[in-house]
Amino acid sequence: xxxxxxxxxxxxxxxxxxxxxxxxxxxxxxxxxxxxxxxxxxxxxxxxxxxxxxxxxxxxxxxxxxxxxxxxxxxxxxxxxxxxxxxxxxxxxxxxxxxxxxxxxxxxxxxxxxxxxxxxxxxxxxxxxxxxxxxxxxxxxxxxxxxxxxxxxxxxxxxxxxxxxxxxxxxxxxxxxxxxxxxxxxxxxxxxxxxxxxxxxxxxxxxxxxxxxxxxxxxxxxxxxxxxxxxxxxxxxxxxxxxxxxxxxxxxxxxxxxxxxxxxxxxxxxxxxxxxxxxxxxxxxxxxxxxxxxxxxxxxxxxxxxxxxxxxxxxxxxxxxxxxxxxxxxxxxxxxxxxxxxx
Numbered sequence: 001x002x003x004x005x006x007x008x009x010x011x012x013x014x015x016x017x018x019x020x021x022x023x024x025x026x027x028x029x030x031x032x033x034x035x036x037x038x039x040x041x042x043x044x045x046x047x048x049x050x051x052x053x054x055x056x057x058x059x060x061x062x063x064x065x066x067x068x069x070x071x072x073x074x075x076x077x078x079x080x081x082x083x084x085x086x087x088x089x090x091x092x093x094x095x096x097x098x099x100x101x102x103x104x105x106x107x108x109x110x111x112x113x114x115x116x117x118x119x120x121x122x123x124x125x126x127x128x129x130x131x132x133x134x135x136x137x138x139x140x141x142x143x144x145x146x147x148x149x150x151x152x153x154x155x156x157x158x159x160x161x162x163x164x165x166x167x168x169x170x171x172x173x174x175x176x177x178x179x180x181x182x183x184x185x186x187x188x189x190x191x192x193x194x195x196x197x198x199x200x201x202x203x204x205x206x207x208x209x210x211x212x213x214x215x216x217x218x219x220x221x222x223x224x225x226x227x228x229x230x231x232x233x234x235x236x237x238x239x240x241x242x243x244x245x246x247x248x249x250x251x252x253x254x255x256x257x258x259x260x261x262x263x264x265x266x267x268x269x270x271x272x273x274x275x276x277x278x279x280x281x282x283x284x285x286x287x288x289x290x291x292x293x294x295x296x297x298x299x300x301x302x303x304x305x306x307x308x309x310x311x312x313x314x315x316x317x318x319x320x321x322x323x324x325x326x327x328x329x330x331x332x333x334x335x336x337x338x339x340x341x342x343x
Contacts, residue, residue: 048343058338084142089187228342238293253324259285312342
């Protein structure tokens with residue numbers, strides 16, 4: 001089944017939510033020979049232009065090291081999912097447990113290692129999912145029994161499914177999440193192993209339940225160079241072939257353009273934790289990118305003020321990228337992203 005068709009099925013909502021992931025604490029990569037001056041990777045120079053034409057040479061890169069705890073529970077028991085102990089999410093941000101929007105329960109037919117690898121590479125498939133259920137936290141609680149989970153009016157029956165399945169692969173994943181900025185934001189996640197030999201009935205979340213380290217490299221990529229103060233600057237990514245994770249670029253996932261501005265920062269500052277940096281950017285503009293490969297940046301709207309993009313300046317770091325916000329994507333990291341310098 002193609003990705004466009006997947007978006008039309010109910011299950012894809014789950015993949016995003018079960019996703020975990022991702023976007024947590026990051027590890028800065030070392031300087032790879034470039035500096036923060038914005039020189040191109042090959043030491044050459046680029047003329048400023050109002051038509052920013054992206055190629056793979058402009059793309060940042062990242063590698064992910066995702067670690068997820070496994071918790072054993074009594075097979076068939078109506079165990080309790082408890083996120084009251086979650087004070088810090090995977091990105092190091094403070095969490096109000098009562099403010100959690102949703103908890104997702106998903107069973108995969110692939111191993112834990114394969115789930116993690118697929119999450120890291122953004123390549124989970126519909127065929128990897130056996131069943132899924134969710135708990136919508138409309139009352140601001142901090143725990144819920146497995147029997148409180150449902151999907152489309154169908155309640156989860158732990159005595160029937162949360163059991164050992166000899167000879168079959170049932171990999172259970174429970175994810176705690178918020179809905180923010182037009183996408184699902186996974187705060188933490190854990191594997192759950194139902195065992196006949198276990199008497200545990202608690203699935204507890206803490207600050208270390210899931211950890212995701214990233215190695216990020218913006219230095220090695222060639223920056224794009226724009227005319228300072230020019231609002232009618234276009235961004236064209238038609239030549240993109242590879243995502244930052246190394247996966248082939250899938251145009252069907254390119255749903256939103258972002259323009260981020262971090263004042264007073266260097267590229268090294270941004271590399272240290274690029275996702276948190278984007279969360280707290282001084283300016284962050286969005287524009288619909290679905291079905292497109294070029295956008296006039298003046299169409300992008302700032303997330304808090306509602307102002308349209310008015311041009312690049314020479315203060316700090318500017319980033320332009322394409323991200324996936326639809327249900328087939330598991331990572332909040334942009335698919336492609338480049339530094340833009342103004343002259």
